[in-house]
Amino acid sequence: MTLGFYPGCSLKGSSREYAESVLAVAKAFDIAIEEIQDWNCCGATAAHNMNRELSLALPARILSLAEKQGLSEIVVPCAACYSRLTVTQHELAADQTLKARISEVNGMEYKGSVTILNIIQMLDKYITPRLEGKVVKPFNKKVACYYGCLLVRPHEILKFDREEDPQSMDELMLKAGATPIDWAFKTECCGAGLSVSRTHSVGKLSGLIVGDAKDRGAEAIIVACPMCHSNLDMRRKEINEYLGEKVDIPVLYVTQALGLAIGLDKKELGLNRHFVKVTV
Amino acid sequence: MSKIGVFVCHCGENIGATVDCARVAETSGKLDGVAYSVDYKYMCSDPGQSLIKSAIAEKGLTGVVVAACSPRMHEPTFRKACAEAGLNPYMCEMANLREHVSWVHEKGEATTEKAIDLVRILVEKVKYNQSLNAIKVPVTKTALVIGGGIAGIQASLDIANTGHKVILIEKDPSIGGHMSQLSETFPTLDCSQCILTPRMVEVAQHPNITLYSYAELESIEGFIGNFKAKIRRKSKSLDEKLCTGCGLCTTKCPVKKIPSEFNEGLGMRTAIYVPFPQAVPNKPVIDREHCTYYLKGKCRICEKVCPTQAIRFDQKDTIEEVEIGAIVLATGFSVKQPDFFPEYGYGKYPDVITGLQFERLASASGPTLGEIRRPSDSKVPQNIVFVACAGSRDEAKGIPYCSKICCMYIAKHAMLYQHKVHGGKSYVFYMDIRAGGKNYEEFVRRAIEEDGVNYVRGRVSRIYEKNGKLIVKGVDTLLGAMPVDIEADMVVLATAGVANNDAEALAQKLHVSYDAYKFFAEAHPKLKPVETNTAGIFLAGACQAPRDIPESVSMASGAAVKVACLFSQDELTRDPLIAVVNRMAPPVYSSCVGCFLCVSACPYQAIEKEEIKNRAGEVIKTLARVNPGLCQGCGTCVAFCRTKSIDLQGYTHEQMYTEVMALLNEY
Incomplete structure (x- = not known):
């Protein structure tokens, strides 16, 4: 079978190592990944703050393209893209007039037939059932699984995991040989888009997250969102300023940690691209 | 010739603002068999009822149609009025112009037309109504x-x-x-x-x-x-007549670590137990799910120590x-269970407890004999936080309603804490304080003003444990949504009051x-x-x-x-709107052929077999007969009867057919 792939902007730029690790892990399990051709921006935070129709039309175009390409299921590793695509699908399913209008805006029929998977759902569906015997180098670390805001919210629409105390990533890491810690900041805000405009605030918000992970003895923070990764990794200088100490816990994408566990090469997983050196 | 009266009610503005009641009355007045029609603001009021009664007397009405609210609401009222005027109450019918018309449609021509249609079909029905006795x-x-x-x-x-x-x-x-x-x-x-x-x-x-x-x-x-x-x-596994309630068995039972339901899990009980010392009846039962004898077939210590030999293991x-x-x-009612609050760590942190658990801590008969000691290490909490609306008034939690009792019991809890732990600090996070009730508001003020409970208006987003303290992250909306972090030793959640797990099954x-x-x-x-x-x-x-x-x-x-x-x-009198099997003159007796399909169809076991005997006492025909005391008038048997031998009084085939035809015919 072929799994559709929507990378979104981050996975082609600041978090290309996320894309690399997703593809590497998929390859290791012989899962054919096919990128959606001619894909566009999902609209991210900007579109739905400005124009509702635009915020639906952009993701709808991506889904229409996937339909045209004959993809029945797509994986969307970026949590923000996943949220936008899923919300669009939900809203258009509930309103046939709007659905027709959006198809008209895009000049492209939107059926709503594509199944959207976030990275955890993809791994749970296609990889973890086949993981037995494949974990050659167990990720033998205490890990803090950080879900952020968009992977599990809004629950009414995503219907994925528990919004206040998610467990899916912890369970996955357990299977990869890691020891997930019980901590308090799994879904707290990392500062998200303020990464660029107000780095000081990000230093504080992400600092609270990294600080709690450190206090509870985490040796790595595991994420599933490019924005979370940027803030916790790239803004480590500001974080450490806020914490008043040098904390060098690395931040890994869930696919990178899993990739290491099944014996993939560090470079293949893009682990050389991080700001905080990955020594694990 | 029928002389029917039509009485159209405005129900204040409920019907009157949407339906043209005067036109309904006027049009009805022209229908065949209608002798009188009128509209009035409140037909159920005393003057309204008098209107009906005097019309019956003066016009000699043989049937009445009241076009008003649902018959569930006022059919008994109007039937009684008719009876008082000497008309058989079952000659009165109601057209529902409120629930079926004005409350569900916009004002307009078509709406009034629908109201007229409903009156028309009932006028035709009433022509076939028969006097019935309760x-x-x-x-x-x-x-x-x-x-x-x-x-x-x-x-x-x-x-x-x-x-x-x-x-x-x-x-x-x-x-x-x-x-x-x-x-x-x-x-x-x-x-x-x-x-x-x-x-x-x-x-x-x-x-x-x-x-x-x-x-x-x-x-x-x-x-x-x-x-x-x-x-x-x-089964209590006990002969209650022999048991004296001495309690020896409960002291000797070796299974001592069962969380006590009475103490909300904060204390332990034995497998043979009395829930609390003041229980009524004050005699034990054996909890078979935990009793060693029922689990492993051995023990029977309670039986050995019982001075009156009252234990009965084989009791059913x-x-x-x-x-x-x-x-x-x-x-x-019940209170919401732990998994409901992952963000508050309820079920994860032993010192995050429910209001009901706090009651047990504060109670003189509780596990701490009334001292406020936290469950984890029995220390007296110096900082305590109460979280109101834990689940209640929270649509995201599926409980949009107010649990009503929490504002008051939280004030009481904080007050009891302040009375028992001198120098302790208590905080209450609340949305609104709902203290409607005699002396309730004064009580809450007393907690705030005299006992120094800190009320913080805002919600709590998360509770987590750090360095042995429970960090309560909340917000103070009266200080411009300022984030508030409180290091607490114990947290009490005013969990939502919910229906019992088996409420639905019991209701059904x-x-x-x-x-x-x-x-x-x-x-x-x-x-x-x-x-x-x-x-x-x-x-x-x-x-x-x-x-x-x-x-x-x-x-x-x-x-x-x-x-x-x-x-x-x-x-008691019951409406005679029940099924009856027709009876005819001999030698037919009834069109019922005795197939008794109706017996299997009846949900109330109200249909029995009746034998028709000749003078010699020989059975010549067996018919179905409806027991009027049991029949609920659901009509299922009517639909099942292959020979149309059962009819529902008040809703006969003839009446239903007439109603349909009235609707199909132009007027």
């Missing part, structure tokens, strides 16, 4: 009260004191309910046990009350005045069949309606708060909605009066 049924003057909390106790005592018999069943080994778990009660801080336990004793000793503890309703059949209930008396559940005339439902068993949250539904939110839509079944206490003690007690007394009213009559 059915009389006897009343069994014994009440069944389900649930032995304060509501059930009060209802039982009140009914029993009117001289009628009461059977009180309680699923737990003791009566007392949630109230027996409480420490002090608001707004007076009098001790819950001190005011409750005497009533529990009174129940046990009352000559008119039969108490079945550890018992549940198995099944129910029948109708108002004539219910038959089967009660499952769960028994089914008690009772006949009763009325039922009071007083099954109470009893054919009582319930709301979206599985609370039992009252017949009318204002005027019939203790009645259900099922005649003869009444409600008391928190099974209907979250209620505090005074309200539960008032409701219970209200329900008791309703039962007493019912029992003040020797016979």
